Amino acid sequence: MSQNAFVPDPEQMMLWPDVSGNDINGLNNPNPSNPKYVYWGNSPEDVAFGALQRWFYSVDPGLPEYATERENRAKILAAPLKDVAAQKAEMTDPMARIFFEAAIKNKIFDKAGVARFDPLWAFEGVEIKFRYIIVLGVQHDYDAISEAPKPEAGLEVMRQYSRAAFGAKSVANWLRGLGWDAEPLTGPMSGKVTLIPPALASGFGELGKHGSIINPEFGASFRLSGVLTDCPLPLDEPADHGIDDFCQNCRICEVACPPDALFSEKKMVRGTTKWYVDFDKCLPFFNEHQGCAICIAQCPWSRPGVGVNLAKKLHRRKQRKS
Ligand code: SF4
Ligand code: SF4
Numbered sequence: 001m002s003q004n005a006f007v008p009d010p011e012q013m014m015l016w017p018d019v020s021g022n023d024i025n026g027l028n029n030p031n032p033s034n035p036k037y038v039y040w041g042n043s044p045e046d047v048a049f050g051a052l053q054r055w056f057y058s059v060d061p062g063l064p065e066y067a068t069e070r071e072n073r074a075k076i077l078a079a080p081l082k083d084v085a086a087q088k089a090e091m092t093d094p095m096a097r098i099f100f101e102a103a104i105k106n107k108i109f110d111k112a113g114v115a116r117f118d119p120l121w122a123f124e125g126v127e128i129k130f131r132y133i134i135v136l137g138v139q140h141d142y143d144a145i146s147e148a149p150k151p152e153a154g155l156e157v158m159r160q161y162s163r164a165a166f167g168a169k170s171v172a173n174w175l176r177g178l179g180w181d182a183e184p185l186t187g188p189m190s191g192k193v194t195l196i197p198p199a200l201a202s203g204f205g206e207l208g209k210h211g212s213i214i215n216p217e218f219g220a221s222f223r224l225s226g227v228l229t230d231c232p233l234p235l236d237e238p239a240d241h242g243i244d245d246f247c248q249n250c251r252i253c254e255v256a257c258p259p260d261a262l263f264s265e266k267k268m269v270r271g272t273t274k275w276y277v278d279f280d281k282c283l284p285f286f287n288e289h290q291g292c293a294i295c296i297a298q299c300p301w302s303r304p305g306v307g308v309n310l311a312k313k314l315h316r317r318k319q320r321k322s
Contacts, residue, residue, distance in 0.1 A: 005258075006258040006259045006284075006285055008259075008284035008285070008288065009284075009288055011055075012052065012055050012284060012287060012288065013284065015051040015052055015055055016052070017048045017049060017051070019048050020279075020280055021038050021039065021048070021049060021279035021280050021283060022278060022279050022280055024036050024038045024048060024279075025038060025269065025270075025276075025279055026269050026270035027267055027268070027269055027276060028267070028268055028269075029268070029269070029270050029271070030268055030271055031270065031271050032120060032270055032271030032272070033120070033124070033270050033271070034119075034120055034122055034123060034124040034125075034126075035123055035124065035194045035270070036123065036124045037123055037124075037190055038279065039052065039053055039279075039283065040053065040187075040188060040189050040190045041053070041189070041190060042189050042190060042191065049283065052283060052287055055287060056286075056287045059287070059288060059290065061151035061154060061155070061290050062151060063151050063152070063155055065155055066151070066154075066155060066158065069155060069158040069159055069162060070158070072162050073158065073161060073162040073165060076162055076165045076166050076169065076186075077165055077186060079169060081169065081172055081173060081176060081184070082173045082176045082177055083176065084176045084179060084180070084181050084182075085176065085177055085178060085179040086179065087179050088178070088179035088180060089178040089179055089180075091178070091180070091231050091232055091233060093234045096233045096234055097234075099174060100112045103167070103170065103171070108163075108166065108167050108170055109136040109137065109138050109163065109164065109167035109225075110137055110138055110139045110218065110222065111136070111137035111139075111204065111215075111217070111218070111222070112134060112135065112136050112137070112171075113134070113135045113199065113201075113202025113203045113204055113236040114132060114133070114134050114135075114202055114233045114234065114235050114236050115132070115133055115135070115198045115201040115202040115235060115236065116131065116132060116201075116235060117130055117131055117132055117133045117198070117228065118197070118198075118201070120197075121133070121193050121194055121197050121198055122192055122193050123190060123192060123193065123194065126192045126193070128192065128193065128228060130181075130182075130183065130228035130229055130230055131229075131230050132228070132229050132230065132231065132232070132233060132235075133185075133193065133198045133202075133226050133227070133228055133229075134171055134202075134226060134227040134229065134233065135195060135198050135199045135202050135204060135224055135225075135226050136164060136167045136168060136171065136224065136225045136226065136227070137164075137199070137204060137218065137222045137223070137224055138160045138163045138164045138167060138222055138223050138224075138225075139160070139218045139221060139222045140156050140157065140160055140221045140222060140223070141156055142221060142302065142303070142304050144156035145157070145221050145293055145296065145297045145302070146297050147297075148289075148292060148293035148294045148296075148297040149258075149285075149289035149290070149292050149293065149294050151290045153290070153291075153293050153297065154289070154290025154291045154293070155290075157188075157223065157290075157291050157293060160222070160223045161186075161187045161188050161223055161225075163223075164186065164187055164223050164224065164225035165184070165186035165187070165225060167225055168184035168185060168186050168225035168226060168227050169184045169186070171184070171227045172184040172227050172229075175227070175229050175231050178231070180229055180230060180231035181229065181230060182227050182228065182229040182231065183227065183228045183229070184225070184226070184227050185225060185226035185227065185228065186225050187223060187224065187225055192228075193226060193228070195224040195225070195226050196212075196213060196224070198226065199213055199224055200213060200238055201236075201238055202235075202236040202238075203236040203237055203238060203239045204224075204239070205239055205241065205243060206239065206240065206241065206243040206244045207244070207274055207275050208220055208243065208247055208253070208275060208299060208301070209247040209250070209253055209254065209262055209263075209264075209275045210253040210257075210262055210275070210277065210295035210296060210299060211262075211275055211276060211277035211295075212295070212296050212299075214243045214299065214301045214302075214307070215239065215241070215243075215301075215307070216241055216301070216307035216308045216310065216311035217307060217308060218302070218307070219296070219299055219300075219301035219302030219303065219306070219307050220295075220296040220299045220301060220302050221296055221297070221299075221302040241311040241314065241315070242311065242314030242315065242317075242318060243301065243311075243314075245314075246310075246314065247275065250300070251264065252298055252299065252300060253294075253295040253298055253299055256294050256295060256298040257282075257285075257294060257295055258285050258294070259281045259282060259284065259285040260278075260281060261277050261278040261279075261281035261282035261285070262277060262278070262295065263275075263276060263278065
């Protein structure tokens with residue numbers, strides 16, 4: 001039990017629908033199936049927790065920068081995409097590498113991975129015609145995210161979502177200019193595809209107990225966006241850094257979570273046993289604290305410089321045991 005007892009605002013709880021978000025997410029469902037929209041739907045009208053989503057935006061964070069950042073993101077989202085060039089250019093591995101390395105060097109985004117698209121990653125009822133997905137990662141500023149659950153951390157999340165959206169549109173425009181159709185997937189609304197499974201499949205890291213991906217370079221402190229395409233880019237592989245084992249013996253996020261939304265063991269979710277966040281416990285706190293982020297800020301992997309050394313140590317330990 002967390003030391004920090006949290007009592008949700010009754011005004012918010014009045015909006016709670018007559019359904020569990022965990023049920024919608026497929027908790028304890030042994031059958032593989034597509035995810036369903038639950039909270040960050042594309043429109044609050046279409047999802048069970050839409051009234052709670054609207055309430056999230058009604059909480060005044062007390063920082064004027066929120067309005068500026070929302071305007072910035074709206075401009076990025078509204079910018080038109082390039083037309084797809086009539087002539088398809090051949091895509092080579094060096095061309096792809098040069099583009100992604102330059103984009104990372106120029107801080108457009110911080111990481112990219114490519115996976116073959118699995119139809120189970122699309123939200124229920126959404127049909128995806130593309131064969132591949134490119135996943136992009138943008139890292140939070142650690143000092144800012146460490147302020148969680150203060151509004152300064154939420155502001156940093158918004159900044160990175162803007163960057164993620166810009167990155168996705170830049171990649172899509174690059175491909176479209178080369179004659180390959182490409183569709184950007186920008187957060188924070190759910191869009192068409194859940195991004196964590198393709199990020200895992202394309203080498204972003206492993207799922208942590210707090211339900212976010214962890215990798216040695218950025219810890220859990222990053223956001224995702226994506227691009228759907230048919231362009232045959234070089235594919236990436238899932239990564240194993242020993243993080244999943246590490247989480248079995250660590251309780252930092254569990255203890256730090258004010259509403260006790262994190263489980264000490266994995267759960268069955270739509271046919272996969274994995275770490276899972278109790279949606280019904282997390283959401284009220286998340287909603288009242290501009291997206292919270294305590295668990296990702298407190299995760300030891302998120303501390304600058306820690307993850308890379310920790311992964312090396314775990315790798316050496318694994319080699320000694322084998
Ligand atoms: S976001 Fe906050 S409330 Fe939700 S699981 Fe993480 S620490 Fe808990
Ligand atoms: S805080 Fe510990 S248990 Fe939680 S995700 Fe990070 S490493 Fe895993």
